[in-house]
Amino acid sequence: MxxxxxxxxxxxxxxxxxxxxxxxxxxxxxxxxxxxxxxxxxxxxxxxxxxxxxxxxxxxxxxxxxIESPKKTTLAQAIRLVGGPIALVPCVSLNFYEKCADCDEATCGLNKAMLQTRDATLKILEKKTLAELIDG
Amino acid sequence: MxxxxxxxxxxxxxxxxxxxxxxxxxxxxxxxxxxxxxxxxxxxxxxxxxxxxxxxxxxxxxxxxxIESPKKTTLAQAIRLVGGPIALVPCVSLNFYEKCADCDEATCGLNKAMLQTRDATLKILEKKTLAELIDG
DNA sequence: AAATAAGTCTACTTAATCAATAGACTATTA
DNA sequence: TAATAGTCTATTGATTAAGTAGACTTATTT
Incomplete structure (x- = not known):
């Protein structure tokens, strides 16, 4: 959340x-x-x-x-600016990455699953812009 | 996160x-x-x-x-059990829904965008099971 | 069967982060 | 110069994360 x-x-x-x-x-x-x-x-x-x-x-x-047209800023950018990581776990975050203490990312099953969800989420959030936030 | x-x-x-x-x-x-x-x-x-x-x-x-085979429990179930909402905002959460104070969901642009990301995330997390968390 | 060791279960305390509030300060307009 | 509106600093409160202490349960050993 x-x-x-x-x-x-x-x-x-x-x-x-x-x-x-x-x-x-x-x-x-x-x-x-x-x-x-x-x-x-x-x-x-x-x-x-x-x-x-x-x-x-x-x-x-x-x-x-x-400053710029709403279409110029994506939701992914906006979320990151105010400090919110988009990934569900730190080890798959692009902008707030942290290595896990306990696992090797090459073999970690959790890492793989979370990578997939991150990609699916980003695919949407990087396409949508502030213009899409306008009600209607 | x-x-x-x-x-x-x-x-x-x-x-x-x-x-x-x-x-x-x-x-x-x-x-x-x-x-x-x-x-x-x-x-x-x-x-x-x-x-x-x-x-x-x-x-x-x-x-x-x-209790059961790892394949019986999905990641979505596991995450919800320990209290973690999967959606990015409360107004699109299935299990932790809360109505927004300020907007009409039928017209809210943010709601629409977040609904899409929730669906994309769930599609993955409801398919994967605890068995996929095993390293290898 | 009693003693002991190995484990979970319950309650409470402290630390850290997040959310919200309060009020003084600075810049702009009329 | 009075009123308006953003800027900044500090403090409080709530929630989450982590740590501590000890009671309770079960299995083994003798």
């Missing part, structure tokens, strides 16, 4: 995707519509900004907005 | 699958070979016993063993 943080990030990005090109969107507006604790959302959006997915504007008329 | 608990459970089940039909296996033997904290493993095995996957024998010569 994705962490709450990652789930919130995807919800927020979906909301911003729908408003792409319409100027800055208030944190409070996203929080209200997507039912996300506002203070938690603040830190998530800030992190997405630091990762060059979002830009922000301070002061009146400010808010957050997507 | 699966919880540590779930990962340990799969490791242990793989070890017991390899020893199926050879009598009880010591907790300490599993812990040592699979590098699992022994007290944590105790609680996991106990839970698997209460879920009718394992049986145990106390006293000298005791230990844990699989």
């Amino acid at each position: 994705l962490s709450k943080k990652t789930q919130y990030a995807l919800k927020a990005l979906g909301y911003l995707a729908a408003k792409y090109g319409q100027g800055p969107v208030l944190i409070s507006e996203i929080a209200k519509n997507k039912k996300i604790p506002i203070k938690f959302l603040e830190t998530i959006l800030l992190e997405l900004k630091q990762n060059n997915v979002l830009e922000s504007k301070k002061g009146k008329g400010g808010g957050y907005y997507l | 699966l919880s540590k608990k779930t990962q340990y459970a799969l490791k242990a089940l793989g070890y017991l699958a390899a020893k199926y039909g050879q009598g009880p296996v010591l907790i300490s033997e599993i812990a040592k070979n699979k590098k699992i904290p022994i007290k944590f493993l105790e609680t996991i095995l106990l839970e698997l016993k209460q879920n009718n996957v394992l049986e145990s024998k106390k006293g000298k010569g005791g230990g844990y063993y699989l």
Whole structure:
């Protein structure tokens, strides 16, 4: 299961995707519509900004907005940015790899099974973009 | 990512699958070979016993063993037993479903995307069994 | 049959990570 | 310069992971 943080990030990005090109969107507006604790959302959006997915504007008329077209960012990229591994176990993760303490990956049955599921998952998440998060 | 608990459970089940039909296996033997904290493993095995996957024998010569052939239990079943949801978000989980606070599932783009990944993952995990966890 | 050794079972404690909250600070607009 | 809105730091609370202590059960040995 994705962490709450990652789930919130995807919800927020979906909301911003729908408003792409319409100027800055208030944190409070996203929080209200997507039912996300506002203070938690603040830190998530800030992190997405630091990762060059979002830009922000301070002061009146400010808010957050997507830098690029929603089609440019895949769900796999979005999930990884906010810290969520996609693989089910660390030893088959591309971006958060950790070697198992107890097994040889060449012969480990669990490793093989988890590799297959990771590939199946990635095949989907690397094809879909933020544009697909827009409701309709 | 699966919880540590779930990962340990799969490791242990793989070890017991390899020893199926050879009598009880010591907790300490599993812990040592699979590098699992022994007290944590105790609680996991106990839970698997209460879920009718394992049986145990106390006293000298005791230990844990699989009740049925490894081929009888799928990885999807095993993961769910020890408490791990397979879906990436609650609103597409079969066994740990929770309705989203903020969206209508009929139109939610995130829901659709996550449904697809869940199906792809389940297709694999429901086909593979504990027998596939045996190294080789 | 009693003593002992080998094992599981139960309850409790500590540590680490994740989620959420609070409030001061800075920049922008009007 | 007043009001608005993002930025940053620190703290609290909840959940998960790990470790500790000891009681209980079974099998073997003598």
